Amino acid sequence: MSNNLEFITKLRASGLRPTKQRISICEVLFSPAETFHFSINELVKIIERKTNHKISLATIYNTIHAFKKKGYLKEIAINSDQSYFDTNTTDHHHFYDEQKKELIDIHNSEIGPIKINKTIPGKKIKSVEVLVKVETDY
Amino acid sequence: MSNNLEFITKLRASGLRPTKQRISICEVLFSPAETFHFSINELVKIIERKTNHKISLATIYNTIHAFKKKGYLKEIAINSDQSYFDTNTTDHHHFYDEQKKELIDIHNSEIGPIKINKTIPGKKIKSVEVLVKVETDY
């Protein structure tokens, strides 16, 4: 409960006041050794488990969106009824298990180069993301 | 207004009764020379424009889901607040313009082979989809 200095500094540097809610969310998101994927619902549960004071749902949404805008989180393109977020903000790709609703990273080093032999006049590429749908086999 | 025979046959072959609602939706979806992408909202507007009798929203959802289950439509994985569907059911990929919310096909012949050098024990690959986000440049 306090190498918060790092997070306070990060928040301040981003023009975000280091409130106790934001610091708690930073701890949950950015303390773990490994990056991870989450839905807002899952995040709410994690926060409830790891934090004593309650954070309102609106604040969680606000904070996640603020962090996304600052580039501290990525939103992942999955056909789903809810958004998924990723604390891994590097360019990378995903396996997605539709039954388990589980996301697994594929790092750029684990995938061959992707050649797109089609251009659209007046449009430029912002990102290229590969989604590999998998199923658990019996 | 009647090479419906084709659609009636198709529906019957799928175990779906050829109601006038389903036939109308078939006409809208499968008559065009080119495949296309649509959201349910867009489809509702197209149906209103091209059809005289009204089709309830519930029926449109029901039918689209039935057609998807039969493999006549694909649902496209886009991070968005609504589902997109595709009358192109072949394996292929997409450009996505987030501002215009516009999808453009990338056929398999227009993209190099995708090599995934990572396996997950107990899981097998069902599909590999590439989403290329683009922006209109000024």
Add this chain to the structure above:
DNA sequence: ACATAATTTATAACCATTCTAAACTAGAAG
């Protein structure tokens, strides 16, 4: 024509997300 299961429909329910506007707070200034 009749019977029956499938289908359609209006409407309510659901649920993730966003909005609102009032209460609270961090940080700056005096």
Add this chain to the structure above:
DNA sequence: CTTCTAGTTTAGAATGGTTATAAATTATGT
């Protein structure tokens, strides 16, 4: 330290896409 103010949090309402419900309608086999 006190005051001021913009930024933040919050509960609750609103939104919007989608799904569920259950009654009316229809397709189809007999």
